[in-house]
Amino acid sequence: MTQVRNKQVILKDYVSGFPKESDMNIVDSTITLKLPQDSNELLLKNLYLSCDPYMRILMTKDTTGGLGAHTPGSPLIGYGVSKVLESGHQDYKKGDLVWGITKWEEYSLIPAAGMFKIEHTDVPLSYYTGILGMPGMTAYAGFFELGCPKKGENVFVSAASGAVGQLVGQFAKLAGCYVVGSAGTKEKVDLLKNKFGYDEAFNYKEEHDLNAALKRYFPEGIDIYFENVGSKTLDAVLLNMRVHGRIPVCGMISQYNLTQPEGVTNLAHLIYKRIHMQGFVVVDYYHLYTKFLEFVSPLIREGKVVYVEDIAEGLENGPAALIGLYNGRNVGKQVVVVAHE
Numbered sequence: 001m002t003q004v005r006n007k008q009v010i011l012k013d014y015v016s017g018f019p020k021e022s023d024m025n026i027v028d029s030t031i032t033l034k035l036p037q038d039s040n041e042l043l044l045k046n047l048y049l050s051c052d053p054y055m056r057i058l059m060t061k062d063t064t065g066g067l068g069a070h071t072p073g074s075p076l077i078g079y080g081v082s083k084v085l086e087s088g089h090q091d092y093k094k095g096d097l098v099w100g101i102t103k104w105e106e107y108s109l110i111p112a113a114g115m116f117k118i119e120h121t122d123v124p125l126s127y128y129t130g131i132l133g134m135p136g137m138t139a140y141a142g143f144f145e146l147g148c149p150k151k152g153e154n155v156f157v158s159a160a161s162g163a164v165g166q167l168v169g170q171f172a173k174l175a176g177c178y179v180v181g182s183a184g185t186k187e188k189v190d191l192l193k194n195k196f197g198y199d200e201a202f203n204y205k206e207e208h209d210l211n212a213a214l215k216r217y218f219p220e221g222i223d224i225y226f227e228n229v230g231s232k233t234l235d236a237v238l239l240n241m242r243v244h245g246r247i248p249v250c251g252m253i254s255q256y257n258l259t260q261p262e263g264v265t266n267l268a269h270l271i272y273k274r275i276h277m278q279g280f281v282v283v284d285y286y287h288l289y290t291k292f293l294e295f296v297s298p299l300i301r302e303g304k305v306v307y308v309e310d311i312a313e314g315l316e317n318g319p320a321a322l323i324g325l326y327n328g329r330n331v332g333k334q335v336v337v338v339a340h341e
């Protein structure tokens with residue numbers, strides 16, 4: 001039976017504080033490219049891996065009340081695009097392309113449940129780690145299902161140029177909204193305005209008074225805040241929300257590396273302004289995936305929605321790419337190429 005090298009990214013131990021490349025090891029193990037007898041799993045060749053901010057949360061012993069955790073000594077788990085080498089499940093066959101939760105290694109044995117079969121291949125396959133995968137669904141569900149946008153409303157998006165944010169801004173424009181985004185560099189601010197169609201954008205690192213910045217861009221207040229970062233940004237937003245505003249709470253990346261979370265002081269504005277603020281996890285919306293594909297696929301084909309990726313070549317460059325999310329090194333969706341199809 002053929003044994004081949006299986007390069008892996010192993011989490012050494014649970015992480016405290018800001019993650020470092022040295023928290024992960026690149027190791028060469030081996031794998032037999034054959035499904036164990038009676039297995040109903042899939043044997044996958046991983047092609048693209050997705051760097052997602054929540055992966056840092058899983059590097060801490062589970063304190064989230066259910067999101068789970070990576071296992072020290074084992075490969076990281078995360079979203080990816082893979083090719084089926086062998087299938088023990090009737091719905092999949094050799095050669096199928098799938099996206100879903102896999103492991104940070106060259107080849108993986110994965111339960112078939114929860115994998116999505118890729119039917120359209122007229123777009124880059126890596127898009128299934130981003131616009132056509134989990135982040136795309138997140139932007140869609142968070143903005144349309146929780147944000148409930150109406151034409152002419154005012155929308156603010158933080159971490160606006162990233163995997164999720166770049167789409168929220170474009171969806172907001174398609175819905176006829178005025179949309180402003182914040183990001184951490186001039187290059188990203190330029191992208192927001194010149195590529196993703198944001199009406200306005202600013203570099204939050206250059207604004208020492210975020211409340212004043214928001215008042216400048218939203219003199220009449222914010223109807224929808226798509227929350228990606230938390231902390232000071234959320235506090236300033238609360239002061240600028242309109243009555244009956246909505247805050248889909250997608251993420252709070254500023255908090256993921258802190259041992260002591262920061263406080264938010266303006267929560268009473270939720271009452272004064274009757275704001276609907278709701279956290280969500282995208283997996284609860286996967287039943288909408290087909291509807292989402294029907295919505296977004298023609299928009300991609302017609303060039304009405306664009307998507308920017310930041311590609312790191314090689315599994316060995318995965319740890320640096322992942323860590324880059326927490327200092328803003330990525331410009332657009334951070335993808336790691338394990339193998340080209």
Ligand SMILES: NC(=O)c1ccc[n+]([C@@H]2O[C@H](COP(=O)([O-])OP(=O)(O)OC[C@H]3O[C@@H](n4cnc5c(N)ncnc54)[C@H](OP(=O)(O)O)[C@@H]3O)[C@@H](O)[C@H]2O)c1
Pocket residue numbers: 051052053054134135138159160161162163164165182183184185188228229249250251252253254255280281282283324325326327328329330331332333334
């Ligand atoms: N609820 C869900 O199901 C779900 C699903 C997917 C993603 N999310 C969340 O959505 C958010 C965006 O995810 P993404 O995949 O689109 O990531 P991303 O925006 O592609 O990458 C993360 C970006 O966050 C910004 N950032 C990092 N540290 C920050 C800090 N301390 N303060 C402010 N900004 C900071 C950086 O951009 P700058 O250069 O602009 O600072 C960085 O590039 C994250 O909070 C993530 O956890 C939630």
